[in-house]
Amino acid sequence: xxxxxxxxxxxxxxxxxxxxxxxxxxLLTVLEALPADFPVPVLIVQHLDPLHDTVLADLLDRRSxxxxxxxxxxxxAEPGAAYVAPPDRHLLVGPGGELRLSKRDKVRFVRPSADxxxxxxxxxxxxxxxxxxxxxxxxxxxxxxxxxxxxGGTVVAEDPSTAEFKGMPQAVVNAVAVDLMLPLEGxxxxxxxxxxxxxxx
Numbered sequence: 001x002x003x004x005x006x007x008x009x010x011x012x013x014x015x016x017x018x019x020x021x022x023x024x025x026x027l028l029t030v031l032e033a034l035p036a037d038f039p040v041p042v043l044i045v046q047h048l049d050p051l052h053d054t055v056l057a058d059l060l061d062r063r064s065x066x067x068x069x070x071x072x073x074x075x076x077a078e079p080g081a082a083y084v085a086p087p088d089r090h091l092l093v094g095p096g097g098e099l100r101l102s103k104r105d106k107v108r109f110v111r112p113s114a115d116x117x118x119x120x121x122x123x124x125x126x127x128x129x130x131x132x133x134x135x136x137x138x139x140x141x142x143x144x145x146x147x148x149x150x151x152g153g154t155v156v157a158e159d160p161s162t163a164e165f166k167g168m169p170q171a172v173v174n175a176v177a178v179d180l181m182l183p184l185e186g187x188x189x190x191x192x193x194x195x196x197x198x199x200x201x
Contacts, residue, residue: 010126010127010128010152011128011195011197012040012128012129012130012154012194013097013124013128014040014041014042014097014121014125014128014130015040015130015131015132015195016042016043016044016093016114016117016118016121016129016130016131017042017043017044017045017131017132017134018044018045018114018117018131018132018133018134018136018140018141018144018168019046019133019134019136020046020110020135020136020137020138020140020167020168021047021135021164021167022134022136022163022164022165023046023047023134023135023136024046024056026134026135026158026163027044027046027060027134028059028060028063029184029185029187029188030132030134030184030187031064031066031068031082032063032064032065032188033188033189034064034065034066034188034191034192035065035192036065036066036080038079038080038192038195039079039080039195040079040130041077041078041081041082041097042066042083043077043083043085043093043117043121044060044082045112045113045117045140046084046085047140049087050087050088050111054070054086054087056084057069057070057084060082060084066080066081066082067081067082068081068083069081069082069084070083070085071084071085071089071091071099072099073099073101074099074100075099076096076097076098076099077093077097077099085117087112088111089102089111089112090102090103090107090111090112090113090117091116091117092116092117092120093120093121093125094120094124100120102116107140108138108140109138110140113140113144114140114144114168115140115143116144118131118141118143118144118145118147118148119143119147119148121144121148121153122144122147122151122153125153126151127151127153128153129148129151129153129154130156130191131144131145131148131153131154131155131156132155132156132157132187132191133145133157133158133168133169133172134163134168134169134184135158135164135166135169136165136168136169137165137167137168138167138168138171139167139168140168140171141168141171141172142168142172142174142175142176143175145157145172145175145176145178149177154179154180155172155176155178155179155180156178156179156180156181156182156187156190156194157172157173157180157181157182158182158187159181159182160173160181162183162184180201
C-alpha cells in the first residue's frame, strides 16, 4: 500500500480531450508536448464545421510526435496515437478500446459531442478514464465529466481564467470537483505525469 500515495491502484487506459472555440491552437499546444511513446491512446472531440472536410487531423499530425488521424468506425485505439472525431460524427469508445462513430442526434446542439465521448470512456474504463476539457464556448463536456468522476476517473480542466474561451472549462469546473485545473501550457506535462504515475492528485 505504500506506493498508493504517489501512484494510482488503477493505471489509466485512455485520455479523452474535448475542445471547441480556440481548440485548434490549444490542441496543438498539448499534442506538441506529448512524447511519441505516450503509453495510452488519445481521443479528441473538437467542434468543427460539418459542411467542410476537416484538415485538423493532418495539421495535428504534422505538428505532433504522436500519430494523429481521423477516427474510423470499428478500429481499435492504440497507444502513441491520437484519434480525432470526424465532422458531424459522434466518437464513442467501447470495451478493448474499439472506436465507434455515430450519427445519432446532436447533444446540446453539437455533433461530435464531448459529453458522449466522455460518457463512453467512463463506461468502458471506469477509474482508468482520464478526460480533459480545453477552451470552448457552451457546456459540452460537463455532463460527461460528471460521469467520469462518478466512476472514479480523473477530470482535468484548462483554467477558465486563462483559456481563450472559458465557457466549456468553466462549465466543467461548475459541474464537478475537477482533479486538476491548469493553464494550457501545463496540461501536457500533467497528463504525462498522471499516466506515468509520478503525479498524485
